[in-house]
Amino acid sequence: EADIYQTPRYLVIGTGKKITLECSQTMGHDKMYWYQQDPGMELHLIHYSYGVNSTEKGDLSSESTVSRIRTEHFPLTLESARPSHTSQYLCASSEGAVAYEQYFGPGTRLTVT
């Protein structure tokens, strides 16, 4: 079983608030990812990191930002939440130069009112 955690699992927040979604893994994986998924739709990669102090934007443009100060921690921040940010956010990690498997966390379901 994958040791990757996301908090909070559910968040309802008002427009304009700053929020940080937490993602942590205890597997020592260098690579971490954030995906966004609207209900019933595909997952889209929005950010990824190949190690400490490395962050890149994914295939889907996002107003969120990420940081990678520690190997195990990859938080995602929205400076000013809007209703269009309502979605599920999934964090994942993988190991090695060529990783066969990405391990996913349980996700954070964000609702912005």
Add this chain to the structure above:
Amino acid sequence: DAKTTQPPSMDCAEGRAANLPCNHSTISGNEYVYWYRQIHSQGPQYIIHGLKNNETNEMASLIITEDRKSSTLILPHATLRDTAVYYCIVREHNTDKLIFGTGTRLQVFP
């Protein structure tokens, strides 16, 4: 865009084999076929992957056609807990990016 085509939904009786097809007619020589599943909006779970040979693990079997333009994921004895969305993904071996399509929603019924 996803490089695969899957039926949007399938049904399977509990205890029977579930055969989930996937078309990937534009697959290139260095691209692998991966399967993941997502149970009720949880995080996706890796199932299996292959290049050109058939593969089997404790969860499923993967059959890839000789021309590699299509594949089938087989769950040999489906259970109610196998109800999920199954994603077929084509991915280059030297990249970590997964491009998810819409997948196949498998419903296992009693």
